[in-house]
Amino acid sequence: MRRKILLLDTGREWGGGTNSMLELLKRIDRQKFAVTCCFYNNYSRGNSETIESILNSIGIPVIFIPQRRQPMWAKLSKELLRTLFFFNRSLKKEMIARVDEIWRVLPNAKAISSIMRAGQYNALYMNNQPSTNVEGYCAVNNLDVALIQHCRIEPQLNAALVKRVNERVDAVIAVSHGVNQSLRQSGVDAQRCFTVSNAIDIHQTLPDRAEVRERLGYAPETFIFGSIGSLITRKANHHIFQALGQFKRAHPEAKWKMVVVGSGPEQEKLAQLAGTEMIESHIVFTGFQNNPLDYLAAFDVFILASRSEGLPRVVLEAMLVKTAVIGSNVVGTAELINHNETGLIFEYGDIDRLSGYLMTLWQDATLRQRLIEAAELRVREQYAIENYVSGVEMILEKCIERRTHV
Incomplete structure (x- = not known):
């Protein structure tokens, strides 16, 4: 008998976690699991695709829970609480x-x-992290169903939330060993924590670097730095721009471009920063693109300067298409990049070190080649999508089976 699973996604945008979820749903064993998705938002991306259309195309039903605007009383209450508890940040956060x-x-x-009740589901499987899935924990309080939490980024947990997780969750799936460790250090029971590393399709057809660069109009002699992702503060593209400013001042003769693939609220500030650093003629904002592998293949160096990550798929993709990677030393990213072996690592916010690495990889083609060969081999050996799917399936099956016999 197939087990019925409701997959809950409360996010607001189409990010890496959404893509990982879709890769799972494309491959999940339909003989064992009948999955229905429950979203708050019908995400869309640059080519007019929506999450609903993608799910329909792979035969996964989806339910949307319309979200109402914040009522005025709630907005005013939170403003009052910010004023009353300005002296105690944690208490202010709790009251809000x-x-x-x-x-x-x-x-x-x-x-x-x-x-859940109407559909007689066997499990609620949540696709974000505990602090953004509180409604899921509340929803199953009086239901005898399995509760599985996928944690796709280093979590933010307080004592009350840890207590809630330990009282009810059957399994927390961490996308990296670092995320798993963060969960346990925060107080989540170790026996509830499982690591199933993010992964990618290593068998897919990969773009040809020369063909892509010609199609995108990148001259062979131009060195291409690049980033891909939402233009939000956490991704720290401003650190990349500051490092590139140093790079330009040190090597004014260099022919280079910085291609920024993605969209988000930080774009205007980044454009202003490019002017301040006098690198605006080198910066290309592409907006959202639905062919990220093409851009990754066109880059000479991919940079991920984030303040936090889970296990970034985009780093795996860069490694697969043989593009050198520089990343910040944060959970997830550092798990993929062994410094000076599969890429280069700098401490988050260390602009000088990042700038030095930009110069190093621009100058040293031999080093770039050594890094990309080792990185590609590691991805192919350790991060195949089949391992990810089978790991999640095993946890879902065991949690539902255990709950059925409680």
Whole structure:
């Protein structure tokens, strides 16, 4: 008998976690699992695709829970609480969370619970992290179903949330060993934590670097630095621009471009920073693109300067297409990049070190070749998508089976 799973995604944008989820759903054993997705938002991306259209194309039904705007009373209450508890950040955060729970979390939990009951689901599988899936924990309080949490980024947990996780969750799937360690250090029971590393399709057809560069109009003699991702503060593209400013001042003769693939609220600030650093003529903002592998293949160096990550798929993709990688020393990224072996690592925010690595890889083709060969081999040996799918399937199956016999 197939097990019925409701997959809950409460996110607001189409990110790496969404792509990982889709790769799982394309390959999950339909003889064992009947998955229905439950989203708050019908994400869209640059080519007018929506998450609903993609799920429909692979035969996965989807339910949307419409989200209402924050009521005025909640907005005013939170402003008052910020004023009253300005002296205690943690208490202020806790009180604001209570307001959010009343107007947003509990109504969503009620809707999710109704869907679970009506559909007679065996499990609720949440695709974000505990702090953004509180409604899921509330929804199953009185339901005898398995609860599985996928944690795709280094989590932010307080004591109350850890208590809630330990009381109810059957398994937390961490996308990296670093995320797993963060969960346990925060107090989540170790026996509930499992690592299933993010992965990619190593058998897919890969773009040809020379053909892509010609199609995108990148001259052979131009060195291409690049980044891919949402233009948000956490991704720290401003650190990359500052490092590139240093690079230009040190090597004004260099012919290079920095190609920024993605969209987001930080784009205007980044454009202003490019002017301040006098590198605006070198910067190319492409907006969102639905063919990231093409751009990764066209880059000479891919840079990920984030403040936090889980296990970034984009680094795996860069390694697969044989592009050298520089990354910040944060959970997930550091797990993929062995310094001076499969890439180069700098401490988050260390602009001088990042700039030095840009210069090093620009100058040293032999080093770039050594790094990309070792990185590609590691991805192919350790991060095949089949391992990811089978790992998640095993956890889902065991959790549902255990809950059935409770």
